Amino acid sequence: MADIKTDYLGLSLANPIIITSSRLTATLDGVKRCEDAGAGAVVLKSIFEEQIDFDSAKMLEGADASYHADAYDFFANTSKDYYIDRYLELVEQAKASLSIPVIASVNCIHSGSWIDYAHRFQEVNADALEMNVYIIPSDASKTPEHIEQEYDRLVKEVRSKISIPLALKIGQQFTALANRLRRFEMLGVDALVLFNRFYRTDIDINKELMVPGKVLSVPEESAIPLQWTALSSGELDLDICANSGIFTGEDMIKQLLAGAACVGICSAVMKHGHGVINTMNKDLEQWMDRKGYQSIADFKGKLCQENLEHPDLWERSQYVKAVCGIE
Template identity: 40%
Template sequence: MADLSTTYMGLKLKNPLIAASSGLTDTLEKVKTLADDGIGAIVLKSLFEEQIQMEIDSLGVNNMFNTYTDAENYVSYYTKEHNVNKYLTLIEESKKAVDIPIIASINCMSAGEWVDFAKKIESAGADAIELNMFILPSDAELSGKEIEAVYFDLIEKITSILKIPIALKISSYFSGMANTLVKLSNSGISSLVMFNRFYNPDIDLETETLTSNRIYSVPEENSNNLRWIGILSGKVNCDISSTTGIENGETALKNILVGAKTVQIASTLYKNSTNYIGTMLRDMDAWMDSKNYASLSEITGKLNASNIKHPIVFERSQFMKYYSDHH
């Protein structure tokens, strides 16, 4: 039996499988089931920046009806405040109920006042916090530098407030990817979560309308992770967690081989149910045994760009070669 335990952001995990933030991690019951099924850690469903901002706004006014004049707004305000409190309760209760790390998650796009509120999440007992940060670079007025500045600004603010480790879940929409991610890894965060997945647009040809693409990922989407984690894991100054398209134990191993400390899974658990965690762990263990690896640390990053002879394989020129040789 290989030792699948690892450390992630300074936390001890019995294995590298993390339940990614999703509808599978939004109640105490689901947290308990995931823990019973053997998951290494859990990222709770994200709280949205706007939900927290609502709570803050409510603290700033004497009479909330001055601000939320019509009944509909008040109801929406109340619901959101209630959600924030419910979230803190979920953290507290999860920490009591299970003995694996519980990572809170916030969906954000600015360094607003809500950042101070993150302290409440820390006080509720979260082992770490994951910031799902995304600014779609669709505003033609904003340069790459200006967009990146928002990320650094937020990290500076939140690292000065919190003691728990901070993970930054990002997209792969950075023009200077390597440069930006290395700088981010030096900004005080403990992990880069690569990469968040978006609902992309599609077209229904029958009705000629815009629709949304698949909710769940397909394994092919993971090759982007292998490339970037492979290129960057030997260069960044923090852990990397891989997410998107990790469907089975084999894909999990590949992501670890290129340097991911942990892998975050959602779609495969939606498709195969949470007891599939056991199958993934058994498959990982069997491969490691067959290769005589005793522990995960022996394979973590073994195939990243810093550790292989021909790191150029990770880069595009190799694809050009492939296409020109492929008849």
Template identity: 35%
Template sequence: MPNLASTYLGLKISNPIIVASSGLTDSIEKIIELEVHGAGAIVLKSLFEEEIIMEMDEQIQNMTNRPFVYPETFDYMNEEPEEDTVRKYLRLIREAKAAVSIPIIASINCVSAQKWTYFAQEIEKAGADALEINLFVLPTDMNRTGDENEQIYYDVLKTVKEQVALPIALKISPYHSNLSNLIKRLDDMNADGIVMFNRFYSPDFDINTLRVTSGQILSNADDYKNSLRWTGIMSERVNCSLAGTTGIHTSESIIKHLLAGADAVQIASILYQNGPEYIDVLSKEIYAWMEEHNFKSIEDFKGKMSQSKSNDPAAFERVQFMKNFRNFVL
């Protein structure tokens, strides 16, 4: 039987399929079921920076007017009888760690390196195996430069790394003026992993009611190409772990990411559609493919189709259809 084990963020995982941060991972019952069906690791549903700051501020207001948060704040909070969102989250980490043996990765959505970063210590104390930081600033402020926006990534990583010894992954968007430079700089700053790319809520229009509506929540099975391209381009250029996400719905797209050099993939939409048992199906198909190609472990084929090892490195950087598809007809 081939071995599906991989290493992600320095953590041993028995399967490269990680369940992405979402409503699929927000309760202990769901987490246990995901482990039963073979998930390699779980990324918990994100806490939001605002939630952390709001809870902290509420508690601090009762205690002191000082603008900074001290470790004692949490001792104080732990004495409070009512359980808030933040403490529920820490409890979920503790319960998950007690109930399952797969790595539990906490997740925080943030837009700044403000005072929430202290909370990383609480996550570490609760026993999480790693922290994934989901950072995105929609660049709508015309008075800010791209550099200023990107500086937030470096500030967050530096501040959080100073607070904890936990492995840190950055879940990023593809929307950067020089993506490879951003990823390389994060890698140079000892980010433990990059998750690419997050999928964002998109507004849509209803042309009958003339109202703004929600765009499609789940991804399509064809949406994985951007993540595949960038995994292939970056996997030989960085030391940190890489996980692909968005549009990974089939065993074929998982295998493609591993061939490009990913250490793991994160999936959500396909599990929303087919339930946690679909992890078994995907794993069996990966086993079958490995057996057919005589690969005994993920290491045997990981990165075999990264940019420089592939038969067509230029294809990874080809963006215009014009030259190659000039004579294309249907």
């Protein structure tokens, strides 16, 4: 029987499926359920930098206690550490109850005072920290350099505060993505999560109102992480967790062949239930047995760009063939 163990962030995972940060991983019961269903690791629901920086005094500035008395009381009696303390409690409980790795997660946009708290994730024994940098480059006055410097500042500062492994979860919208990924490697990131799926908005044309867009992904979305995993896994000396649109064992095998160490799934579990984890792992085992692979190392990255005779297959040549009908 094939061995589906994998290494990610210096941690040994019994299989390559990580349940990504979401409401599936927001409670102790939730993460236990993921472990029971066979996940290799969990990333806890993110704490937002705004929650860490939460300042009750600021919330009360100019507030009148006679209006919204409940809210006034809540803020007046809530310490600055309210959210972070609760989050750290969850990390501690998850670490005490689970035997699979538990990765804490922070969702951030600035290198502000929240970074002074970064060391607290490791004090409660989180196995690693995943930093989800959620910058939407919508401000036309900000240049690419400006935005990239913000990423660099964030990564450098967090890296200097913690010694546990650091994963960086990013979107794909960079001017020179390959160069950016290398820069993150140079700054000491141990793994890249390719890619985050940013929240989408939509418009209801009957009500003429903005409404939430589709919250869950669709399988077609896995093509972009697949391409960038293949383009970068052979180049970079770090781990890649492929994420977005991964629903089946076949989707997972493709990402491993492209060079991912593991895959992150969320929508698959939300749409099809926790049983999908076991199905995907069984499909991986059966495929490896059919192919005669004993471990993931036997085929991981086999089809990454560096290992291909015609590396441009991951770039332009397939496109030219498809568009011009050249065989």
